[in-house]
Every structure is written in C-alpha cells, then in structure tokens.
Amino acid sequence: MQFDGYEPGNFYDELFEAPGKPRPEANLLIEKINSLPSDELRRRQEAAQTTLMKLGATFNVYSDRQGTERIFPFDVIPRIVSATEWAKLERGLKQRVYALNCFLADIYGDRKIIQDGVIPLELIESASGFLAPCMDLKPPGGIWCHITGTDLVRDRAGEWYVLEDNLRCPSGISYVLENRRVMKSSFPELFAKMGIQPVDGYPGHLLDTLLNLAPKNLPAPTVVALTPGIYNSAYFEHSFLAQQMGVELVEGRDLVVADGYLKMRTTKGLERVDVIYRRIDDTFIDPLVFRPDSYLGVPGLTEVYRQGRVAIANALGTGVADDKVIYAYVPQMIKYYLGEEAILPNVPTYLCWEPKQLEYVLANLDKLVVKAANESGGYGMLIGPHASEEQRQNFAQLIQASPRNYIAQPTLMLSRVPTLGDSCFEGCHVDLRPYVLYGEDIYVHPGGLTRVALKKGSLVVNSSQGGGSKDTWVLCQR
Numbered sequence: 001m002q003f004d005g006y007e008p009g010n011f012y013d014e015l016f017e018a019p020g021k022p023r024p025e026a027n028l029l030i031e032k033i034n035s036l037p038s039d040e041l042r043r044r045q046e047a048a049q050t051t052l053m054k055l056g057a058t059f060n061v062y063s064d065r066q067g068t069e070r071i072f073p074f075d076v077i078p079r080i081v082s083a084t085e086w087a088k089l090e091r092g093l094k095q096r097v098y099a100l101n102c103f104l105a106d107i108y109g110d111r112k113i114i115q116d117g118v119i120p121l122e123l124i125e126s127a128s129g130f131l132a133p134c135m136d137l138k139p140p141g142g143i144w145c146h147i148t149g150t151d152l153v154r155d156r157a158g159e160w161y162v163l164e165d166n167l168r169c170p171s172g173i174s175y176v177l178e179n180r181r182v183m184k185s186s187f188p189e190l191f192a193k194m195g196i197q198p199v200d201g202y203p204g205h206l207l208d209t210l211l212n213l214a215p216k217n218l219p220a221p222t223v224v225a226l227t228p229g230i231y232n233s234a235y236f237e238h239s240f241l242a243q244q245m246g247v248e249l250v251e252g253r254d255l256v257v258a259d260g261y262l263k264m265r266t267t268k269g270l271e272r273v274d275v276i277y278r279r280i281d282d283t284f285i286d287p288l289v290f291r292p293d294s295y296l297g298v299p300g301l302t303e304v305y306r307q308g309r310v311a312i313a314n315a316l317g318t319g320v321a322d323d324k325v326i327y328a329y330v331p332q333m334i335k336y337y338l339g340e341e342a343i344l345p346n347v348p349t350y351l352c353w354e355p356k357q358l359e360y361v362l363a364n365l366d367k368l369v370v371k372a373a374n375e376s377g378g379y380g381m382l383i384g385p386h387a388s389e390e391q392r393q394n395f396a397q398l399i400q401a402s403p404r405n406y407i408a409q410p411t412l413m414l415s416r417v418p419t420l421g422d423s424c425f426e427g428c429h430v431d432l433r434p435y436v437l438y439g440e441d442i443y444v445h446p447g448g449l450t451r452v453a454l455k456k457g458s459l460v461v462n463s464s465q466g467g468g469s470k471d472t473w474v475l476c477q478r
Contacts, residue, residue, distance in 0.1 A: 073468030092344030129319025203244035213311035447472035
C-alpha cells in the first residue's frame with residue numbers, strides 16, 4: 001500500500017481524515033494510487049515534470065545566481081475540493097470581488113467610505129498602489145478589477161481564510177491549465193469516474209471578459225496582451241494566454257498613441273487597439289504620467305484611457321487594494337457596501353500603525369508572521385517562530401521605523417497535502433489561488449493554483465522561495 005505509514009499529523013490534511021482513512025471525496029484517488037506498483041507513481045511524476053519542461057512552463061527568479069529561468073516544480077498528488085466546499089468558496093469570492101470593486105470606484109470617486117470614517121484617508125493615500133492621477137477615472141462599465149487572484153488558506157481546523165488579494169497583475173493561471181493537461185495524462189480514468197470540473201475554458205472566459213470592455217458598436221474589437229518582455233518572471237504565462245486567446249502579444253515599443261487613439265505597429269501600418277490585457281504594473285505603463293524612466297509603457301496611454309478610447313484590464317489604480325493594510329479592512333468594506341458579513345473571513349491581522357497593536361506585535365514577534373504591506377513573492381516577511389533572535393530584532397527596527405508599512409498575523413498551521421518525497425509521502429503545506437473574472441457578471445474559475453511548500457516544514461509556498469504546485473480537483477455536484 002503506497003500510503004502505509006503516511007501520517008497526517010496535527011494538521012488539517014486535504015486527503016486524509018486520519019492515518020489510513022481517506023476523506024470521502026479522495027477515496028477513488030487513494031485507491032488508484034495504492035493499486036500502482038511501487039515505482040509507477042514516481043515514473044508518472046517524472047513524466048509530468050518532463051512534459052512541463054517541454055511545454056516551457058517556466059518562471060524567472062532574478063536573484064538566482066544559477067540562472068534566472070526555472071521549471072515550476074510540480075507534484076503529481078492533486079488537491080481535492082468537494083462540490084459543497086467549492087460552492088461556499090465561490091459565493092465568498094464573488095462577494096469579496098464585488099465589494100473590492102465598489103471600494104475602488106469609491107476611493108477614486110466620491111470617497112464616501114472615507115467620509116463615513118470606515119477607513120482613514122491617510123491609509124489610502126500612503127499606499128504605494130494608490131495613484132492620484134486615477135482620481136475621477138471612469139473605467140468601462142464601472143469595473144476596475146477584471147481579473148483577481150485571491151489567496152486562500154485553511155487552518156488546523158479546516159476553516160478557510162483569505163490571506164491576501166491580488167488585483168494588479170495576478171499570475172499563475174497558466175500553470176493551472178498546464179498542470180491539468182499533464183494530470184489528465186497521468187490519471188485519465190479518474191477524471192471520468194470522479195466528476196472533476198474542467199479548467200480548460202479559462203482563456204475563453206478571459207477573452208469574453210476583455211471583449212466586454214470594448215465599445216458595443218465595434219464589430220471586431222482588437223485585444224492585445226501587453227507584456228514587459230521576455231525577462232519578466234511570468235513571460236511564459238503572457239505568451240501562453242495570448243496564444244490561447246488568439247490575440248497579439250505586444251510590448252510597449254509595439255504601441256503608439258496617434259490621432260487620439262492607441263495603435264499597434266503592424267506590417268500593414270498602424271492598427272487601432274481597443275482593449276489591453278496588461279501584465280505591466282501601473283507605474284510603468286505611461287512615462288508621461290507615472291515613472292518617467294519606464295521604457296516598458298506607452299507615452300500618452302493614460303490620457304487615451306481616461307478619454308474612453310481604450311480599455312485596460314485591470315484598471316489603473318487597482319494596486320491600492322493589494323496593500324496588506326488595506327486588506328485588513330475588506331470585511332468592513334463588505335459590510336459597508338453590501339450590508340453583509342464576509343462569507344470568507346480574513347486571517348486575524350494586527351495593524352502596526354495603531355500604537356496598541358504595534359506594542360502587542362513587538363512583544364510577540366516570536367509567535368507572529370510579519371509582512372511588509374507592499375511586498376509579494378514571500379519577500380519582506382518574518383515567520384517569527386522559525387526566525388532567529390537577531391532576525392526578530394532586525395524586523396522590530398524595521399517596524400518601528402515605518403509602522404504603517406507592516407502588518408502581523410498569527411502563525412497559521414496551514415493545511416497539508418501528501419506530496420511525493422524522496423522515499424515516502426510527506427505532508428506539505430499548501431495555499432490556493434482561485435481566479436475570478438469580472439465581466440458581464442462575476443465568474444469564479446473552478447479550482448485555482450494550489451501552491452505547495454516543497455521544503456520540509458516550510459510555510460512559504462511561493463515559487464521564488466522554493467515552492468511548487470499541484471493540480472486542484474474541484475468535484476461536480478452529484
């Protein structure tokens with residue numbers, strides 16, 4: 001039996017209720033794996049990794065001295081989410097994205113949430129993602145966050161929490177699609193037997209979301225995917241999605257503002273562009289308005305956008321909602337704009353800009369996870385229980401020097417999934433990033449990117465910090 005000796009431990013295990021006792025939704029998977037010869041699963045693991053390598057499913061790590069381009073590590077044991085659980089996650093994500101969209105429209109417009117004292121003005125305007133040039137902006141249809149990647153985790157009791165929101169340029173969906181492709185080759189018979197929801201429709205849903213932004217009188221709107229170029233960490237994904245949607249992949253140098261419109265250079269001359277799927281951070285997109293040193297964007301694009309002559313997804317200025325201090329207020333946003341309680345709670349969060357909470361954080365650094373408000377990828381973070389006294393003291397100085405820029409949270413015992421180790425299965429911690437599209441309505445793509453901390457005992461799942469990924473199987477309602 002392949003799973004003999006596997007111990008779920010004192011964590012919530014996604015596949016096992018207890019040693020030797022699979023969760024009901026995982027029964028068929030565990031039976032299949034247990035029926036395989038001892039070396040067959042490892043052979044399938046190696047075949048899956050080889051396939052991903054041939055597909056070019058890579059990412060870049062700028063600080064890696066051994067070379068920037070890497071294959072995203074993949075583990076062949078999937079994560080399973082029951083239909084009942086997914087239905088709740090779907091409702092909660094739709095609620096959250098709708099409230100975040102209301103928030104973005106409000107803070108760049110009438111600012112009622114600030115006037116009513118729900119969130120302080122200084123927190124908004126001190127967020128690095130807040131862009132004053134976007135005040136009074138009116139994106140098409142009033143939609144700001146067209147594509148959202150919301151990171152979820154489960155605690156020891158199996159309860160779901162929102163860890164953070166990603167509204168600027170959320171990445172990772174290409175790995176979801178490629179992981180599924182190799183898993184269908186690895187376990188083809190299980191997909192029919194278990195009723196696993198498909199994921200390959202995402203590019204079509206994304207294209208529909210983008211086309212929804214174009215003026216309704218255009219018979220054939222032109223959509224482009226705007227990339228910083230081949231050296232960006234997610235370039236594989238940019239080219240993959242452009243190819244899957246059948247749209248042009250362009251860089252800033254391929255675009256120009258002419259006659260009041262955004263146009264693309266082609267072999268036949270300039271062609272009008274109607275919708276941009278941007279994978280460039282806001283401040284690099286127009287050197288005339290934001291960073292004058294940027295060679296990645298298009299001079300004059302912001303004014304064309306403000307005039308409604310081109311649509312951009314996500315809207316400029318959405319990065320303010322990625323700030324981890326602003327994140328702490330999302331439950332209040334849901335209550336304020338929707339009159340509802342949050343279906344998916346935040347992880348409890350201490351705001352270091354508040355003196356009493358700062359005092360608590362500094363006195364309990366050995367128990368807390370501390371995060372910089374605007375960092376990502378596992379950077380700018382202290383995991384207190386695993387840190388040295390010197391590291392905690394250094395972080396205490398950073399927090400005291402700039403308390404607004406730090407939050408702290410309890411150290412959650414993230415749920416685990418069995419993962420193929422060198423000689424046996426090991427329980428590794430995971431999170432989940434579902435993808436939400438906001439077009440004519442809000443669509444939550446089934447599953448998402450399960451990131452796994454492949455370093456034994458690690459809680460950091462980010463690919464840049466040694467993490468990998470798993471396929472996520474959302475089961476159909478039966």
